[in-house]
Amino acid sequence: MLKLSQSAFDAIRKHGEQAFPHECCGVLFGKVNGDQRIVGEVFVIENQFEEAERYHRFLITPDNYRDAEKLSREKKLDIIGFYHSHPDSPSIASKYDLDHAFPWFSYIIVSIMKKKYTDIHSWVMEDDRSKFNEEHVIIE
16 A cells, blocks of 8 residues: 655656656655555755657666656655646556556656646555556555
8 A cells, every 4th residue: 555645746746747748757765564655845956858859768877867766765754655647648658657667666647638637546566576556556
């Protein structure tokens, strides 16, 4: 289960709507407590993918990730996953998403239809990298 603070949800939703018609992306900061992942904050990242393809691709560079690691240490929080948007598409993980993900992390996808948030799903990859499993999201 993924518990998402209201402020983190609001930041993700707003980022997705502002980035439209391109994908947005960022990092999830929080803590793991047993089988619960608790997201308290997000680290917004500017999509680094080639501009012509940003409508359906996002890129977080190694430098972006290092910046996120540094900030998470300063905040005494863990990196527990990532988020991105699917402009004018459902928030279902794609084959491309699966091919570019890592096991263990939570992957939030928000659907932004015609510049407005419509829904959210979170996904966790199987350890053997074969598929994503949906992770229940609670917004608190």
